[in-house]
Amino acid sequence: MIELLICTRCKASLSCEAKQRDESGDIFEGILFCQKCNQQYPITNGIPRFVKTENYASSFGYQWQIFRKEQLDSHNGTSISAERFWSETNWTRDELTGKWILDVGCGVGRFLDVISKSKAEVAGVDISSAIDAAKANLEDRDNVHFVQASIYDLRFREETFDFCYCIGIIQYTPDPPKALSLVAKTMKKEGKIAVTTYERKPWTKLYSKYWLRPITKRIKKKSF
Ligand SMILES: C[S@@+](CC[C@H](N)C(=O)[O-])C[C@H]1O[C@@H](n2cnc3c(N)ncnc32)[C@H](O)[C@@H]1O
Ligand SMILES: [Zn+2]
Structure with missing residues (x-):
């Protein structure tokens, strides 16, 4: 690594x-x-x-330290993450064999959990302390490697990765086009990138997370 x-x-x-x-x-x-x-x-x-311990995504780290395992197929016994991963990337397990794969914004590693079952080497990157939760979840997988870094300051050699995915992260970053151009630099010329964001429709504004957030962000955090 x-x-x-x-x-x-x-x-x-x-x-x-x-x-x-x-x-x-x-x-x-x-x-x-x-x-x-x-x-x-x-x-x-x-x-x-490669980041200062506190950053704008620290609430993610806080959230993921508390709900560390809930979304992992290997923990909850479902195949929700696996189905989502293969349908959103459109890749096949076979094409990943022997390749280097980058997961940017890996969170607690629900997709690292899926992809580590391929015969590939995988680097999970996250800006927040979620990276520690991901490591704790997947410590037994020898082919998964962890780095705490921002998508804006990836420290990988140019043209390192064959595949990269950013699932549910790019919309949180301050400048998505710039973030993607920086990811592209770490990719081999024939590499494949899969980027997905959440849907925004008129009714998604009604989701509880939007109207509860002004309240919840003022609640004092418990320390763990
Ligand atoms: C909604 S979570 C998605 C996590 C994972 N991809 C998943 O779908 O379960 C967004 C993640 O992006 C990370 N993140 C936000 N801004 C980032 C940045 N600039 N660089 C790297 N990671 C970032 C957060 O810390 C968080 O873990
Ligand atoms: Zn130097």
């Missing part, structure tokens, strides 16, 4: 200093540093971190 990451400032490779390893030998705590400009990035809980 570290070989795919670069310093965005000077595009140089990153080196790693391990401070603590887990039982499987993976780095649990450490520092990534740029071989050219010496910029440093922490690895904590086995996850390279």
Whole structure:
């Protein structure tokens, strides 16, 4: 995974200093540093971190830490996420074999759960602490890798990924066209990107989340 990451400032490779390893030998705590400009990035809980801990998506992290497993097929015994994934991307499991796949805005990893059953390597990226929930959910999958980063500041080498999907995230970002052009840079020339957003119809404005939100966002958060 570290070989795919670069310093965005000077595009140089990153080196790693391990401070603590887990039982499987993976780095649990450490520092990534740029071989050219010496910029440093922490690895904590086995996850390279390229964002400040607080950001505009921190409520997502809060939500996903509380409802960590509910949407995972492997936890709830349904195939809702799998059906949604294959119908929204239009990909087949066979075409993913041996490929590198990027999930931007992975949340708690409901689609990583689906795709990790393919013989592919998958990188899950999220800006919020949802990435820790995703890791806790999918720790047993050797082919899934986690990075905390923003879609606006992806630290992958250009032309790394064969496939990328952004499901239900792009509409939350401040500048969706820019976000997509940055994702495209990480993709191989013949790569495939699947992007889906939620439907907006006149009646979707009536959904409870819209009229409850002005109230719920003022409620004091419980600390976990
Ligand atoms: C509605 S959730 C969708 C999660 C997942 N794709 C799913 O469908 O279950 C949106 C996710 O996008 C993440 N997100 C928002 N802005 C982001 C950004 N600029 N870069 C990366 N992730 C972002 C949030 O932290 C959150 O986990
Ligand atoms: Zn650098």
